[in-house]
Structure formats: structure tokens, C-alpha cells
Amino acid sequence: MILDFPSDFLFPPVWYGWIERWLYTMAISFKKLWYKVFLSWPLWRKEILKWYTFINNRILDKTKAIEFVKKYWKVDYLVAGHEYWHNKYYREVFEKLSYKSFTFQHMPNPVYKGKYFDSKKHFLFCYSDEMVERFKLQNPKKSICYTQWYKEEPIPGENKWYLVWLGRIDQDKALHYAILAAIKLNIPIYVIGKPVYDTKYYKKYEKLFKHKLVKELGVLIWEEKMKIIWNAACAVYTLDKNYIESGVATLWEFIASWIPVAGISWKWNDCVVEAVWDNFGRVFLGKNRMNDDEVIDWLVDAINYSLTLDRKFLLKKWQEKFNPVSILQNMLNMIND
Numbered sequence: 615m616i617l618d619f620p621s622d623f624l625f626p627p628v629w630y631g632w633i634e635r636w637l638y639t640m641a642i643s644f645k646k647l648w649y650k651v652f653l654s655w656p657l658w659r660k661e662i663l664k665w666y667t668f669i670n671n672r673i674l675d676k677t678k679a680i681e682f683v684k685k686y687w688k689v690d691y692l693v694a695g696h697e698y699w700h701n702k703y704y705r706e707v708f709e710k711l712s713y714k715s716f717t718f719q720h721m722p723n724p725v726y727k728g729k730y731f732d733s734k735k736h737f738l739f740c741y742s743d744e745m746v747e748r749f750k751l752q753n754p755k756k757s758i759c760y761t762q763w764y765k766e767e768p769i770p771g772e773n774k775w776y777l778v779w780l781g782r783i784d785q786d787k788a789l790h791y792a793i794l795a796a797i798k799l800n801i802p803i804y805v806i807g808k809p810v811y812d813t814k815y816y817k818k819y820e821k822l823f824k825h826k827l828v829k830e831l832g833v834l835i836w837e838e839k840m841k842i843i844w845n846a847a848c849a850v851y852t853l854d855k856n857y858i859e860s861g862v863a864t865l866w867e868f869i870a871s872w873i874p875v876a877g878i879s880w881k882w883n884d885c886v887v888e889a890v891w892d893n894f895g896r897v898f899l900g901k902n903r904m905n906d907d908e909v910i911d912w913l914v915d916a917i918n919y920s921l922t923l924d925r926k927f928l929l930k931k932w933q934e935k936f937n938p939v940s941i942l943q944n945m946l947n948m949i950n951d
Contacts, residue, residue: 616711617641618654618672619695625658626764632863633695633720635761640693641666642762643942652689662764674698679710688713691946696720699736699752709735714949718759719745722858724752737949743883745860755948759885760936761866765836768871771845773925776802776829777917778846778873780839780864783823784812786857790819791878792850793828794906795913803850804829804842844871848895848920850913851877851886855902858884865889869936872928874920878913893931895920 617637626638641663644651654669667686673679692712696719698704708715716737722745740746741759779792789805796803805828809816816823823830834842843849849868853859862885868875875895879886882899890897896919898912 615644615649615689615691615693616652616654616669616673617693618698620672620697621657621695623657625653625655626662632761632861633718635763635863635866636718636720636759637693637695638763639761639938640942643938644691646939647943649690652686673711674704674707676707676710679707682711691715691949693717696738699738700724705732705736716945716949718757719749719754720861722748722860724749739945741861742885742888744858744881745885747883748858755945757945757948758888758935758941759861760938760941761863762938763867766840766867766870769837769840769844771841773847774845775847776804776845777848777850778804778806778843778868779850779852780806780843780867782810783807783816784810785815786812786854788852788854788857788878790822791852791906791909791913793819793822793825794910795850795917796827797825798910798914799917800827801847801917802827802829804831804846806831806834806839806842808833840867840871843867843873846873848917849873849875850917851875851890852913853878853880853886855880855900859886862886862889866936869894869928869932872925872932874923874925874928876913876916876920878909878916893935894928895923 619633619637623631623634625634641651652667652669655672656670660668673682689712692708692715694717696717699717714735719738719740738752738754739757740749740754746754746756777796779789781787783789793803875890877886877890877897878900879897880900887897896916898916900909
């Protein structure tokens, strides 16, 4: 199996990267299923990922693919970044390298409007019913998604009385909803993240972000981040009414730490509902005509409900639903069915 993605991040990267997280999870999960794993591209961290075979260059032409097959034989499965699939030549290269290949949708819209590939050889997985519908031309399969990360195991500590929010501080992530709900509840909220694409949004709400109940922590990674998450009473997930959430990678640290999640969804079928619903907290299903005060009231109710959940119950549900090796095995079963 070869893992690849057209990225300049280290694998795993220092902070975030949804597809990098997923590819890292695929690599270690395949290894746990006793596959020999090839990792292509030199930015994989060899000091972290031991017992793998590293290929220093991307194999994106037929000559290199033939050379690889002569040296190692054809691989059972090739996993690659979604961006490659719109390119017919790359799909032909993948067919020379592997018997079957697959990817996980991690963008809200198809990068190519036509049918991507022969669905008997190449497979696209989607996480939610919304994404299955948006990518229906590509005949996707639906699978649970869960990503592990380097140095991000849960770190047991105290259960303290504060909320936590994690993500980009941009308009599409709508942090202000979480802060306004925290203020209404009079509960401190810790914010992990920074503006990435939209500095105007931060300036617009800067006074709110400096409220005495808000603790801005900036970007935290690894153990430092996991300690903050573990100690929280509840996590809050928000998004703008017009934003299409394709993956919600920021939920996994919460769920793995057994803390409840209170969130907003503007649809009935998106990935936030798939992940959380009432097993791991409560998702408030909003309507576009709602004003901000109504949104905050409903989010407050979702937080209050989530605060009543037992963390041992959440641990049990996490172990049942989000075992990455079982998820991968189920994906392979669907491919081979």
C-alpha cells in the first residue's frame, strides 16, 4: 500500500491538516492489520513511523510505477489524496501500481464535475449523507471517519468547570456563538486556535474575544493541547450557516478524551450530526431564519444537556464506534464486497 498526498506538510504535521491526519491513521491501521506499508514522499517522519518502507518520491508517472512493481510487486491497496482523482493519467498510474485504490472525501465540493473513475477499481469514501449526495456522480461509499494523531493520546487529569473550543478563528467556524453561549451560562471558555483566512472576522468580534470569561490560548499541540481538552467539562462545536463542513477533524480529540460535545448543525445529514448526535453530546439543528439570540439559546440548551453525560459512558461509546482498525477493516470489506 502507498500513501500519498500533494502537500508540503510534514507527516504528521505539527499543528493540523485533516487529510494528513487521515493518512497517518491509515498508515498505522494498515500496519496493525499486518500489511506491509509503503509511504511515499520524503516528508513522512521516519523517526516516528518505524517499521515502514519509505519511497522518497511520489510515483505519479507510469515509468516509475512500472519500476516500483518490478521491485516490490503490485500492492493490494493504494491510498492517496483526493486531489489526484480528477486526473485521468494519475488514475491510470494507480491501476499499474495497485489492484484497488481509494480515498476519503475531504472537500465540500467535487474538484471534477464528471465521474472520476471506474468504481470497481477506485473507491471514494464519504463520511456523511450530505457528502454522499454531493459526490453522487462518483458513486461514493459511506464510512465512519476517525483520525488518530501523534502525541495526542488522552491525558487524564481533573475535570474542571470550563468549556473548550478548537479550530480556525474565521467567520466560517463562527466562534462567537460559542463565546456568547458561555457568557450566558457564566462558564469560562478556553479557545484553542488562531485566525487563518479571515482577519476581518477576528477584528469584528475582538471585543467579545477579550471578555473576562474567554481565555485565548492560541495554537496548542500534542500533550499541552490534550491536557486542556481533558480537563474541560464540555466541548463546543460551531459553524456558520453558509459553511459546508466536510470532515470535522477537530472533534476527534474531544471524543477520544471522553468529554461531551455540544454543537450546531444547519442540516439534518452533515458530519457533525453523524459524529455526535446524542451519543457524545447534543447537536442543535438550526434554521437559517433564526437570529443570533435564538441560536445562542438553543446552543445553551445543548451545552446544558451535554454537561449531564457521564464520561465513562462516553468512553464506552467511543470504544464501540471509533476504533480506527475496525473502521479500516469495514472499508476494505466494502471495497471487496
